[in-house]
Amino acid sequence: MEFLKIYGSYVRMFFKARMEYRFSFFSGMFANFYCYFITYTTFWVITQQFGTIEGWTFEDMTILYGLVLFTYALAGVLFWYNVLHLEQEITSGRLDGYLIRPMGLIKQLVCSRFGDTFLGQILVTLIFMIMAITRISYQMTVFSYIYLILAVLGGVLIQAGAMILFGSLSFWMLRSNALADILYFDLRTFVHYPLSIFPPFIRIILTYVLPWAVINYYPSLIILHKVQTTEEFILGILSPVIGILFFLLSLFVFNRGLRHYSGSGS
């Protein structure tokens, strides 16, 4: 594909430029690795002390949290810097520079900054996920592995959709990132834990209003054979489809926003 080739050239250029600041590059990666390493370790300590969290063992928790972090980091490599933080591109006036090029705006925003800092999270998550899956491999089937890949893709689409959605809000209002902090980052922390430990309305919100639970909670129920209701099963199985729909919705909002930006300029 034409776009992949161009993206590849951008990434090569990014690393060439980044190597001018080698120390900052590696220390950024290390900081991310270290920070999330501690989170996984915390789960280990908690589950060691208390046995399980509502029946979720350390391996279960690692898969639950790993799914959210892994999909976040993959989407972040592409969308975190210049799509979610679109307001910086707008306020600096750089957006005009993209609009004079014969290439789609989102594509250019994705190309213009490779999210290198997420590589640390991807690495640490891969280590813990592979470890956890190996230890529960007795309950994994061929279907589980195929489903896992699809669920990861669906999760990446939801995370990417969230970044596009909250980023495009800055077409209407400046400083939209505060909203992303509350509705995306803060609310999403709930899904680091099994939703059954919270009051039911939290599960409703995180499923039907802001679908962050579809990223990891329902897929984990399926992979870990913890499904209890038909609703949970359907949401789990459909998570890749929900991802596609959510992503398309976010693209629609982005394009409406761009028209509004160029149309009102304020």
Add this chain to the structure above:
Amino acid sequence: MEQLIQVKKLSRDYKIAKRDGSFLKFMFSREHKIIHAVNSIDFSILKGELVGFVGPNGAGKSTTIKMLAGILAPTSGEVSVIGNDPFKKRKQNAYHIGVIFGQRSQLWWDLPIGDTFKLLKKIYKTPDDIYEKNLGLFKEYLDLESIWNQPVRQLSLGQRMRAEIAAAILHNPELLFLDEPTIGLDIVAKRQIREFILKLNRDYQTTVILTSHDMKDIEEICERIILIDKGVIVVDCPVDELKQSYNKTAVVKVNLNEPVLAFDIVGAIGRPEDDGLKWNFEVDKSITTTGHLVFEISKIAEISDIEIKEQAVEDIIHDIYKNGV
């Protein structure tokens, strides 16, 4: 001649939230003030023209250029650039235009310019032969060979601006927008850029639209001037015509060998300095000429030194800003 740009009754409004009084009112009121940044302007530009957009800050120059480049949608009116509606066909339009924002870089800050060029070649799908030919041209006329391997952040402003221009025209655009291309540059760099723009126009019939606050840029590059003020076109004529029709006065300074207390010359108002040894005359060119004035003075006193200052385009435009047409 082929018409490249056609603009009819083009307007562009900005909505601005009213800020009167209290913070609460500002946060929750939905009242807006509409600003007519560009107000029903008409013009057309032919292939190969060199046009200067001039006007005070906030006059609507940049808004007009952004509408021509496809960045902003017009509020009303029509724009056609090389047969396309630039906003609706933004990507098609992009292949035909090159844009330089003097205040903003398009180059990859930490890499040598050649890396940015390679990427632009891919984005614009520029054929190898055109790319190679253009690189040869730029290295020769924009002096890029000597800075080819330096990261952009180490370049001087003049060097960087030369590279910006090269980056903007790598894909052979027929139409070039230059928004303050010489801002902050020294005389040598300014001249080099002016000469290169003229060369592009001569050799490739590139159409150039330029905004600048440096009237020297306009005088040396442009054949035609479009003066915008408060969103409307105030003047649209050849630069030479502007000079002739608005150039109504000249200043003549003379040093005399003996003091003179008073002159009575029709069409010239004189002011003495140094007890009548030096005189400044303002000549009304609709009544007399500078030549006649000098002749009249020399009948009365011997002139030892003389300086004649015609009104520059800058002065003419300053007068139009202040007093209207």
